Amino acid sequence: MVGLVYDPTVVTPEIQFGLKSLMSLFPAGALLIGIVILIFYPLGRKQVQELQANLKQSAKINENKFPEEE
Amino acid sequence: MSKLEVPFGKNLAFGTGEIADQLAYQGFTFLIFTFYFSVVKLDAKYITIVFIIWSIYNAFNDPILGSLSDRTRTRKIFGGRRRPWMIVATLPLALVMFLLFTPPGGQVVGGYNIWTIIYMLFIMCLFDTVYTAFSVNRVSLYPEIFRTDKAREEVGAVRRIVMVFALLIAFIMPTLLISDMTLEDPTKFQQVLWEYQFTGIIFGVIILVTALINILWGAKEAPYEELEKKKPLKLFESLKVSLKNKKFVIFALCSTMNWYVFGLIPTIMPIYIKSIVDFSTDPVALALESLGELRISIPLVLAFLMSIFGVLFWSYIDRKLGSKIGFILSMAWWAVVLIPLIFINSYLGILIIMVLNGIGLGGSPYFIDRHISNIADDDELRTGQRREGSYYGVHALFVRLSTILSISSIAIVLTTNGWVGIRSYGSNP
Numbered sequence: 084m085v086g087l088v089y090d091p092t093v094v095t096p097e098i099q100f101g102l103k104s105l106m107s108l109f110p111a112g113a114l115l116i117g118i119v120i121l122i123f124y125p126l127g128r129k130q131v132q133e134l135q136a137n138l139k140q141s142a143k144i145n146e147n148k149f150p151e152e153e
Numbered sequence: 154m155s156k157l158e159v160p161f162g163k164n165l166a167f168g169t170g171e172i173a174d175q176l177a178y179q180g181f182t183f184l185i186f187t188f189y190f191s192v193v194k195l196d197a198k199y200i201t202i203v204f205i206i207w208s209i210y211n212a213f214n215d216p217i218l219g220s221l222s223d224r225t226r227t228r229k230i231f232g233g234r235r236r237p238w239m240i241v242a243t244l245p246l247a248l249v250m251f252l253l254f255t256p257p258g259g260q261v262v263g264g265y266n267i268w269t270i271i272y273m274l275f276i277m278c279l280f281d282t283v284y285t286a287f288s289v290n291r292v293s294l295y296p297e298i299f300r301t302d303k304a305r306e307e308v309g310a311v312r313r314i315v316m317v318f319a320l321l322i323a324f325i326m327p328t329l330l331i332s333d334m335t336l337e338d339p340t341k342f343q344q345v346l347w348e349y350q351f352t353g354i355i356f357g358v359i360i361l362v363t364a365l366i367n368i369l370w371g372a373k374e375a376p377y378e379e380l381e382k383k384k385p386l387k388l389f390e391s392l393k394v395s396l397k398n399k400k401f402v403i404f405a406l407c408s409t410m411n412w413y414v415f416g417l418i419p420t421i422m423p424i425y426i427k428s429i430v431d432f433s434t435d436p437v438a439l440a441l442e443s444l445g446e447l448r449i450s451i452p453l454v455l456a457f458l459m460s461i462f463g464v465l466f467w468s469y470i471d472r473k474l475g476s477k478i479g480f481i482l483s484m485a486w487w488a489v490v491l492i493p494l495i496f497i498n499s500y501l502g503i504l505i506i507m508v509l510n511g512i513g514l515g516g517s518p519y520f521i522d523r524h525i526s527n528i529a530d531d532d533e534l535r536t537g538q539r540r541e542g543s544y545y546g547v548h549a550l551f552v553r554l555s556t557i558l559s560i561s562s563i564a565i566v567l568t569t570n571g572w573v574g575i576r577s578y579g580s581n582p
Contacts, residue, residue: 118488124403
């Protein structure tokens with residue numbers, strides 16, 4: 084029976100290139116896609132600061148705060 | 154030095170949950186593929202099918218558990234909505250770490266049968282159910298308990314440092330306990346099988362202890378009467394709201410790309426190191442010969458140790474430039490330093506790259522938590538509800554989908570590059 088089975092004695096240059104790609108090109112490509120997606124994310128620094136200020140104003144901010152140690 | 158907003162003991166107890174969480178998930182990621190592929194010798198096409206079905210199961214499991222958590226209000230099992238789930242999930246999570254490595258039909262090398270494949274699928278789904286029940290509830294408590302930016306920064310930094318400690322255990326311990334992780338010597342099959350199982354037991358014990366510390370001293374719930382006042386959305390409403398939230402969807406897609414990398418690198422690392430580095434001639438690998446299988450983990454260990462500095466660095470960038478720009482920069486760093494690996498064959502080269510990789514690696518988990526907290530805050534302003542459970546649940550769905558991408562990448566690359574051996578194991582151990 085022939086199948087894709089791990090055999091440590093058979094490591095060709097093609098397999099090595101494939102494994103290197105999995106460690107470098109694939110993750111780098113995925114991260115670049117992540118960067119492009121995040122460019123469209125609307126919660127920048129200014130928006131987050133406004134958000135925190137609004138939450139504070141609505142007096143909800145401290146109701147679940149961890150109690151100080153006695 | 155400014156006064157700490159969160160008492161250090163509480164901060165540490167909350168962070169301790171990161172050990173249970175990361176040890177379970179990263180231990181699972183690091184070992185499951187290598188175990189079934191190189192020790193059980195399961196054909197990669199069956200492994201791919203199992204991973205895809207498992208990921209689809211998770212697509213339903215994660216948001217359902219997240220939403221159920223948001224809707225839970227009980228006085229039983231310590232009370233609350235997150236803590237009871239964590240308590241119920243802890244013991245099964247510890248047990249399943251051992252059961253991951255007890256497939257039927259695995260008494261001889263390559264002696265698997267259909268039940269081995271079914272068992273692998275079942276046990277992976279069971280793992281993910283109990284893991285998610287623990288993890289979604291634990292992470293949901295973070296923005297609920299710590300409501301200010303300063304508190305989240307303090308707790309976020311401790312969480313990330315404890316997480317690195319957990320990752321070190323997850324990646325180092327198996328190489329110390331398992332003598333031949335990829336089973337290069339088939340005569341050691343029974344011994345290696347037991348070593349995987351023993352590793353699972355040790356992981357289970359550590360998970361049990363650290364989860365209990367987290368639950369008893371780090372997990373605080375709002376009073377029952379306060380939870381009663383909350384009117385959480387029903388499951389599908391919650392899913393609809395999460396998926397209709399443009400900010401959340403954009404962030405979740407970006408996070409998926411990060412989790413793809415998180416999943417891919419530890420999964421492929423043992424086979425990558427053993428296939429790229431010639432341990433019989435590489436001078437650095439030879440100099441470290443006494444470390445044995447630990448040499449597989451050293452690159453990951455270096456990366457995660459460096460990520461401690463990465464967390465501190467990105468936390469500084471966060472304060473200066475904000476979470477969005479910080480996240481973009483951390484991903485850019487991460488991507489750029491990984492590219493040279495395509496040219497590198499030496500163990501030293503891999504070690505250097507992984508050290509640099511650690512800086513980028515420290516950014517992603519830090520910024521992912523920061524963004525979900527911000528999204529939950531934004532949602533609260535609009536709806537009056539705290540729905541971290543739903544967001545973390547639907548986020549976990551995206552994360553699990555990244556597993557389909559990573560395992561498919563591995564299967565496609567290995568198949569197209571000709572890793573097709575003749576399966577000659579059968580009943581001949």
